Amino acid sequence: MSELDGIGIRGIPKGSKLILLGDWYRKFGGGWHVVCYFWHDKKYTIRKSLPIDMLPTLTAGTKYPRELIDNIAQGWTGSFQAPNIRFWHKCRYGDIPRSLHRAEQYAEQVDNSIVYRLDSAGRTYWLPAIELARMLFFHSAEVARASVYQGNTWQLGKSSEHGWIGEIELSSNIPVRYLNSLQFRKFFTWLFFVSEAEKSFCSIFEQINRTAREIDNGERWTFDFSPPDLGNCEISYAGFTGGEFNDQIYIREIRSISGLQSPELDIVFFSHPDDELFVQSESEDKNNECNLLPNKPPVNIKELDPEGKPKASKKRYFIKMGRAGFNFDVEPDLRRSPRHIKALPQNIKPELGDNQELSEEEMASLQEGKDNGKGVCADVDNLDPPQLIEAPEKLVFFQLMLEQLESKYQWKIDYQMGDVPKQNCRSAHLIDGRPRQYCHVIIQRDDTTTVQILEIELTKEESLSTLFFRMKSGGPIYQKILDELMSRDKEKGLNAMSWKRQSNSLNTSFCVYLGHPDNKIKNEGDALEVWVARVAEKILSL
Numbered sequence: 001m002s003e004l005d006g007i008g009i010r011g012i013p014k015g016s017k018l019i020l021l022g023d024w025y026r027k028f029g030g031g032w033h034v035v036c037y038f039w040h041d042k043k044y045t046i047r048k049s050l051p052i053d054m055l056p057t058l059t060a061g062t063k064y065p066r067e068l069i070d071n072i073a074q075g076w077t078g079s080f081q082a083p084n085i086r087f088w089h090k091c092r093y094g095d096i097p098r099s100l101h102r103a104e105q106y107a108e109q110v111d112n113s114i115v116y117r118l119d120s121a122g123r124t125y126w127l128p129a130i131e132l133a134r135m136l137f138f139h140s141a142e143v144a145r146a147s148v149y150q151g152n153t154w155q156l157g158k159s160s161e162h163g164w165i166g167e168i169e170l171s172s173n174i175p176v177r178y179l180n181s182l183q184f185r186k187f188f189t190w191l192f193f194v195s196e197a198e199k200s201f202c203s204i205f206e207q208i209n210r211t212a213r214e215i216d217n218g219e220r221w222t223f224d225f226s227p228p229d230l231g232n233c234e235i236s237y238a239g240f241t242g243g244e245f246n247d248q249i250y251i252r253e254i255r256s257i258s259g260l261q262s263p264e265l266d267i268v269f270f271s272h273p274d275d276e277l278f279v280q281s282e283s284e285d286k287n288n289e290c291n292l293l294p295n296k297p298p299v300n301i302k303e304l305d306p307e308g309k310p311k312a313s314k315k316r317y318f319i320k321m322g323r324a325g326f327n328f329d330v331e332p333d334l335r336r337s338p339r340h341i342k343a344l345p346q347n348i349k350p351e352l353g354d355n356q357e358l359s360e361e362e363m364a365s366l367q368e369g370k371d372n373g374k375g376v377c378a379d380v381d382n383l384d385p386p387q388l389i390e391a392p393e394k395l396v397f398f399q400l401m402l403e404q405l406e407s408k409y410q411w412k413i414d415y416q417m418g419d420v421p422k423q424n425c426r427s428a429h430l431i432d433g434r435p436r437q438y439c440h441v442i443i444q445r446d447d448t449t450t451v452q453i454l455e456i457e458l459t460k461e462e463s464l465s466t467l468f469f470r471m472k473s474g475g476p477i478y479q480k481i482l483d484e485l486m487s488r489d490k491e492k493g494l495n496a497m498s499w500k501r502q503s504n505s506l507n508t509s510f511c512v513y514l515g516h517p518d519n520k521i522k523n524e525g526d527a528l529e530v531w532v533a534r535v536a537e538k539i540l541s542l
Helices: 052-057 104-110 129-136 141-150 176-180 182-193 195-211 394-409 478-485 501-507 524-541
Strands: 016-027 033-040 045-051 076-081 089-092 114-120 123-128 157-162 165-170 213-215 218-221 234-241 248-260 267-271 276-281 290-292 317-328 333-336 340-344 363-365 376-384 412-419 437-444 450-456 466-471 508-514
Touching: 016 104, 033 052, 033 104, 045 052, 045 104, 052 141, 052 376, 076 114, 076 248, 076 524, 114 129, 123 129, 129 195, 129 248, 141 195, 141 376, 157 182, 165 176, 165 182, 176 182, 182 195, 182 267, 182 317, 182 333, 182 376, 195 218, 394 412, 394 437, 394 524, 450 478, 466 524, 478 501, 501 508, 508 524
Parallel strands: 123 248, 165 267, 248 317, 267 333, 276 340, 317 376, 363 376
Antiparallel strands: 016 033, 016 218, 033 045, 076 234, 089 114, 114 123, 157 165, 213 218, 234 248, 276 290, 412 437, 437 450, 450 466, 466 508
């Protein structure tokens, strides 16, 4: 993957900041373009149309050429708990407060753009529909094209599930390199196995066919789609406010979404028709252990050509943008399952395939390759791994959340600490040589309802959602849940320190999971407020 080093867009002057995305248009027989509005350092506005293949790179507030892949916020930042979709208000850009408007000279062209009004914790957030779609779906040019031109997931691959095991075979039409990214595997798992996500993805194509209007020699369309329900998700954002009270906020960039619904699967296996994994034995003395051969140095793409038609080839360069966090409420085990594994003799290297880089290239195109095309074909890796709040002691942070929860909702809350059980888990029950801790919580929500929580101590590198459940009639079962958590199930391929979701569902009346606070923007104090609200929502839903 290419490290970002001053990457720009051909035809966009250096120092230009993207401020708005407007309507789409296309000439009959041609591809869709989106009108972009840039503000230049020399204090003038630029109106430029770019192919929709560029959508993964078009984040409002970004200055070109981009010089950082670090997810550093610009402007007013924060996070909030998204309300249920039935409380979202569909508005137009012209409806937002005038103090939040940008590019007034183009008001007639952008005032009909779809913007959602979300009310949360005494503030009003204005969220452009196209920014929400970028965060949810436009993570790469290939995926953007599938949503706009096909309106289904068939171009991307096919999926199947058997019990709590899922399989995804990516299409040969898309780069095998998607398999290298855990974040892309998470995205495809959500898209293929959560029906609401797929329905939302396909609604973009449906809206184009329903609402596009004819203009001279072509069509024009105002972006619209049907969002999935993001209720109880945590949205981190960057944007700006419209006044001294900071109660009206325009979100120009969603930086992360945490708590997305995950499918009820323990394991998902990924394959690709062209996937070949080369391994090489180091020596006979090391029990024939095999190691992956190192990749060549990454390419150095300096500029993206919006209109270039690249050569049709399976080989694609991936450009790391690193702007979006995309996190489930609970993480399935996502495994790459290569079709072909080839062993090589010592000192023999394979020919470079789609998983290795070749040489430096200065310019590339994100558009679909053509047989008569020229230049390099590229795509974007626009997803970052989750970054969780790093409290000095994570269980102390969890207990502080319980105290605020009890104070705010007047629930009776009792909890106890203990060591996780040592099962057939090797050393997973230890942290720095000492026993790993758990916190078992009992919450008396009302006269008839008791909700229990299990929180497990984690290291900085680990991610494990918090478990909420209600018991069936009978004795306590939290100890059984802990036993299974710390056990390996070789037959099902499940590791220790992973929730056994099928078993949890069978052993409880209700169980749900909640991911830990995200640290894209906020500090621990800000995280606590949102965490308390999201935990309360889970408790009230059980």
